Amino acid sequence: xxxxxxxxxxxxxxxxxxxxxxxxxxxxxxxxxxxxxxxxxxxxxxxxxxxxxxxxxxxxxxxxxxxxxxxxxxxxxxxxxxxxxxxxxxxxxxxxxxxxxxxxxxxxxxxxxxx
Amino acid sequence: xxxxxxxxxxxxxxxxxxxxxxxxxxxxxxxxxxxxxxxxxxxxxxxxxxxxxxxxxxxxxxxxxxxxxxxxxxxxxxxxxxxxxxxxxxxxxxxxxxxxxxxxxxxxxxxxxxx
Numbered sequence: 001x002x003x004x005x006x007x008x009x010x011x012x013x014x015x016x017x018x019x020x021x022x023x024x025x026x027x028x029x030x031x032x033x034x035x036x037x038x039x040x041x042x043x044x045x046x047x048x049x050x051x052x053x054x055x056x057x058x059x060x061x062x063x064x065x066x067x068x069x070x071x072x073x074x075x076x077x078x079x080x081x082x083x084x085x086x087x088x089x090x091x092x093x094x095x096x097x098x099x100x101x102x103x104x105x106x107x108x109x110x111x112x113x114x115x
Numbered sequence: 116x117x118x119x120x121x122x123x124x125x126x127x128x129x130x131x132x133x134x135x136x137x138x139x140x141x142x143x144x145x146x147x148x149x150x151x152x153x154x155x156x157x158x159x160x161x162x163x164x165x166x167x168x169x170x171x172x173x174x175x176x177x178x179x180x181x182x183x184x185x186x187x188x189x190x191x192x193x194x195x196x197x198x199x200x201x202x203x204x205x206x207x208x209x210x211x212x213x214x215x216x217x218x219x220x221x222x223x224x225x226x227x228x229x230x
Contacts (some may be wrong), residue, residue: 001206001207002206003204003205004203005188005190005195005197005203005204006201008180011202029180029202030178035204037204038176038228039155039176040154040178042180042226061152063152063157063226065224067182075118076118078118082120085122085123086120086121086123087122087144087145087157088118089150091151092116109180111155111178113153113155
């Protein structure tokens with residue numbers, strides 16, 4: 001297991017193909033497969049204007065930090081306006097999505113436990 | 116366990132008093148104690164110009180994302196220049212520190228597994 005320190009733009013991105021996603025790309029910044037990260041993974045999401053992540057729930061949590069842009073976080077039945085500097089905690093089994101309501105890319109970190 | 120979505124500046128900060136730290140403040144954005152986060156914790160560190168975190172190692176990993184400012188990440192015997200957008204993975208048992216070499220606050224997220 002080796003340390004690393006790189007700019008996120010050097011990490012490849014790919015389209016999120018999950019049903020219910022629109023205009024969402026993901027970069028796996030730190031994870032078990034590539035880095036040997038023992039407990040959890042750091043991903044960076046980029047959502048185009050008018051794009052959104054799937055409305056879904058699952059039995060693991062999200063720890064989210066909004067880097068750039070603006071939008072809505074839907075969680076536990078409530079929509080919250082979010083922008084750079086917002087922290088979002090999505091507990092396991094809570095329905096949620098993120099939607100870009102701005103004119104620029106909505107960019108956020110979303111961390112999940114290893115499976 | 117409840118969801119939350121708030122700006123990080125609403126989360127209280129406190130001085131890091133660990134020996135070897137200079138000019139470092141911490142905000143526990145998401146953790147087990149306050150939020151019931153089941154697996155890992157998100158902290159935000161603010162390091163003053165010329166400040167630094169302790170040079171140490173421990174048996175858990177760090178997953179780091181640089182939000183603002185510039186500085187040096189020391190890890191595995193190597194110093195890397197870091198700035199906004201850099202990702203740093205510090206595996207367990209690797210000596211490391213972060214130092215602010217800029218004129219503004221160095222602000223970064225650092226996530227750790229629950230103990």
